[in-house]
Amino acid sequence: MQEIITLAHGSGGKTTGDLIKNIFIKHFNNDILMKNEDAASFILSGRAAFTTDSFVITPVFFKGGNIGKLAVCGTVNDLAAVGAVPLYLGCGFIIEEGLPLKELETIVEAMADTAKEAGVRIVTGDTKVVQKNAADKIFINTSGIGIIPDGIDISGYNAKPGDKVIITGTVGDHGCSILLEREKFDIYADIRSDCAPLNKMVGEVLSKTKDIHVMRDPTRGGVAATLNEIAVQSKVGIKLYEDRIPVNDQVRGLCELLGMDPLYMANEGKMLIIAPEAAINDIMGVLRNTVYGTKSCIIGEVTDEHESRVVMKTVAGGNRIVDMPVGDQLPRIC
Amino acid sequence: MQEIITLAHGSGGKTTGDLIKNIFIKHFNNDILMKNEDAASFILSGRAAFTTDSFVITPVFFKGGNIGKLAVCGTVNDLAAVGAVPLYLGCGFIIEEGLPLKELETIVEAMADTAKEAGVRIVTGDTKVVQKNAADKIFINTSGIGIIPDGIDISGYNAKPGDKVIITGTVGDHGCSILLEREKFDIYADIRSDCAPLNKMVGEVLSKTKDIHVMRDPTRGGVAATLNEIAVQSKVGIKLYEDRIPVNDQVRGLCELLGMDPLYMANEGKMLIIAPEAAINDIMGVLRNTVYGTKSCIIGEVTDEHESRVVMKTVAGGNRIVDMPVGDQLPRIC
Numbered sequence: 001m002q003e004i005i006t007l008a009h010g011s012g013g014k015t016t017g018d019l020i021k022n023i024f025i026k027h028f029n030n031d032i033l034m035k036n037e038d039a040a041s042f043i044l045s046g047r048a049a050f051t052t053d054s055f056v057i058t059p060v061f062f063k064g065g066n067i068g069k070l071a072v073c074g075t076v077n078d079l080a081a082v083g084a085v086p087l088y089l090g091c092g093f094i095i096e097e098g099l100p101l102k103e104l105e106t107i108v109e110a111m112a113d114t115a116k117e118a119g120v121r122i123v124t125g126d127t128k129v130v131q132k133n134a135a136d137k138i139f140i141n142t143s144g145i146g147i148i149p150d151g152i153d154i155s156g157y158n159a160k161p162g163d164k165v166i167i168t169g170t171v172g173d174h175g176c177s178i179l180l181e182r183e184k185f186d187i188y189a190d191i192r193s194d195c196a197p198l199n200k201m202v203g204e205v206l207s208k209t210k211d212i213h214v215m216r217d218p219t220r221g222g223v224a225a226t227l228n229e230i231a232v233q234s235k236v237g238i239k240l241y242e243d244r245i246p247v248n249d250q251v252r253g254l255c256e257l258l259g260m261d262p263l264y265m266a267n268e269g270k271m272l273i274i275a276p277e278a279a280i281n282d283i284m285g286v287l288r289n290t291v292y293g294t295k296s297c298i299i300g301e302v303t304d305e306h307e308s309r310v311v312m313k314t315v316a317g318g319n320r321i322v323d324m325p326v327g328d329q330l331p332r333i334c
Numbered sequence: 335m336q337e338i339i340t341l342a343h344g345s346g347g348k349t350t351g352d353l354i355k356n357i358f359i360k361h362f363n364n365d366i367l368m369k370n371e372d373a374a375s376f377i378l379s380g381r382a383a384f385t386t387d388s389f390v391i392t393p394v395f396f397k398g399g400n401i402g403k404l405a406v407c408g409t410v411n412d413l414a415a416v417g418a419v420p421l422y423l424g425c426g427f428i429i430e431e432g433l434p435l436k437e438l439e440t441i442v443e444a445m446a447d448t449a450k451e452a453g454v455r456i457v458t459g460d461t462k463v464v465q466k467n468a469a470d471k472i473f474i475n476t477s478g479i480g481i482i483p484d485g486i487d488i489s490g491y492n493a494k495p496g497d498k499v500i501i502t503g504t505v506g507d508h509g510c511s512i513l514l515e516r517e518k519f520d521i522y523a524d525i526r527s528d529c530a531p532l533n534k535m536v537g538e539v540l541s542k543t544k545d546i547h548v549m550r551d552p553t554r555g556g557v558a559a560t561l562n563e564i565a566v567q568s569k570v571g572i573k574l575y576e577d578r579i580p581v582n583d584q585v586r587g588l589c590e591l592l593g594m595d596p597l598y599m600a601n602e603g604k605m606l607i608i609a610p611e612a613a614i615n616d617i618m619g620v621l622r623n624t625v626y627g628t629k630s631c632i633i634g635e636v637t638d639e640h641e642s643r644v645v646m647k648t649v650a651g652g653n654r655i656v657d658m659p660v661g662d663q664l665p666r667i668c
Contacts, residue, residue: 008661012554090386220346327342
């Protein structure tokens with residue numbers, strides 16, 4: 001008989017203890033977590049970065065990853081986006097009664113593998129179980145702590161006219177992959193989520209030059225929402241060139257078919273980097289030699305025109321406003 | 335028409351931005367959160383404590399608090415339990431589509447009030463919205479960071495034979511209050527959750543004496559589960575005296591009626607403190623003058639007998655083993 005998660009696994013009693021030992025500690029294996037105290041502890045010194053993110057993606061397993069890999073990447077990338085070296089993660093599981101233990105273990109293994117790749121340790125956690133239909137399979141929250149090295153000042157408020165805008169690869173892969181998995185279109189396209197931990201790539205860039213003004217990973221709402229946020233925070237305009245935006249052919253095809261725009265589709269393994277022109281060659285040189293940055297492109301620039309707006313020069317030669325999305329093209333993609 | 339949460343509130347677009355501004359930033363109001371970067375940042379130096387907890391309690395509103403107050407108390411208390419001064423919280427909301435905005439705001443206000451009482455700042459957050467029936471109203475994850483002052487070494491592994499066991503007040507109030515709210519018994523009892531932030535109480539104790547071996551807040555699984563954990567971690571026996579365990583009369587009555595044991599019922603505003611006899615008078619003296627510790631009692635001691643077991647001397651004069659619970663008396667109490 002297949003073993004499944006029951007309410008007892010969330011009780012705080014013996015069954016919870018067994019789950020922690022046999023699945024979480026087994027895979028996340030590290031000294032700090034092993035201690036199993038109410039809070040993890042470690043020495044920390046400097047400018048700390050702290051972030052939290054919940055993951056409610058459906059389906060839980062998708063091409064290129066699963067909710068566990070995504071949950072580690074999401075928080076690692078949010079730390080990397082402020083220039084921090086990610087160090088410690090906490091994770092909170094909310095599990096629907098009935099989830100097969102094997103599925104949980106696959107998810108936890110992906111978290112452990114991704115944490116290892118990113119060089120972070122999962123040091124504290126929590127597990128809650130709710131009845132059937134009170135949650136959708138599994139939700140994972142990850143929170144993370146990192147340290148921002150001296151000399152780094154990266155912020156959504158720092159974009160300056162003249163800066164260039166880099167995207168570290170093709171846009172829309174994650175959103176399109178989830179869309180394909182979820183909807184029963186009669187379409188075959190081999191689109192994988194780009195879900196990846198970007199901290200080592202960012203670290204390599206920062207060890208070459210600290211002259212970066214803004215970094216953000218364009219997840220929900222895609223490049224469009226993220227650049228709009230930055231334009232508002234920095235009180236600048238951002239100009240994009242449609243013909244320079246890298247889009248995977250199959251993603252482009254799917255989006256055209258469905259009337260969607262890759263600029264608004266979520267990414268989970270891409271970084272937007274805004275930096276002064278003087279630093280751009282150094283940054284691009286490093287990025288193109290990293291595993292996740294080979295397809296990096298300069299897609300636009302920061303201007304002192306059209307403050308707080310993103311405008312795209314289209315392939316046809318016109319200009320169109322890339323607006324902040326109001327709602328979702330596609331809910332629950334992360 | 336009543337305003338409700340829609341999927342657009344979780345989209346990462348304009349509607350999410352409005353929610354963040356009009357509810358979260360409005361109430362959690364602080365410089366770090368206001369910056370609205372991918373990760374919060376602040377200077378930190380020393381031995382840090384880090385913890386995470388998800389809250390899935392049903393009902394969301396109960397006598398003595400709501401899920402928001404509980405979510406702040408839970409994480410603040412976990413930090414306090416290792417002797418840390420809690421400083422920063424992150425919170426992740428998973429909201430079911432259709433939740434009235436007014437209810438969300440009441441919950442957020444309770445979080446803000448409790449954070450203020452505890453002296454912590456909510457500096458980073460995340461909001462996800464899932465469709466109707468994909469979650470149960472609202473789940474909240476809180477993660478927290480604190481600093482452990484020098485000279486403190488509190489751990490579940492530190493209990494020593496001869497130590498005394500203190501509970502800072504009556505046991506079972508939270509669990510019983512939730513039980514009463516949820517089940518449609520035809521019973522009237524005025525039982526309020528004890529949900530409270532305990533960090534200031536703990537801070538006062540620690541400023542009097544650092545000679546504390548173990549602290550834990552006995553939440554899920556109650557005093558019974560928590561002491562069993564400590565007995566195993568410290569490889570000691572723990573002896574309790576039934577007649578010394580403080581139980582509110584109405585809690586006792588309800589438990590007798592339903593055949594439940596207050597020792598296994600969750601608490602959300604109590605701390606178990608295990609300390610050497612020499613420090614006990616100091617600790618009790620401080621506790622009894624704090625808001626949340628007036629009913630503190632010495633309920634037992636650590637022994638070198640019956641290793642890894644908790645044994646209770648009953649009112650009747652016998653001894654009974656207080657076992658680790660296997661499952662739940664009552665799921666979703668936190």
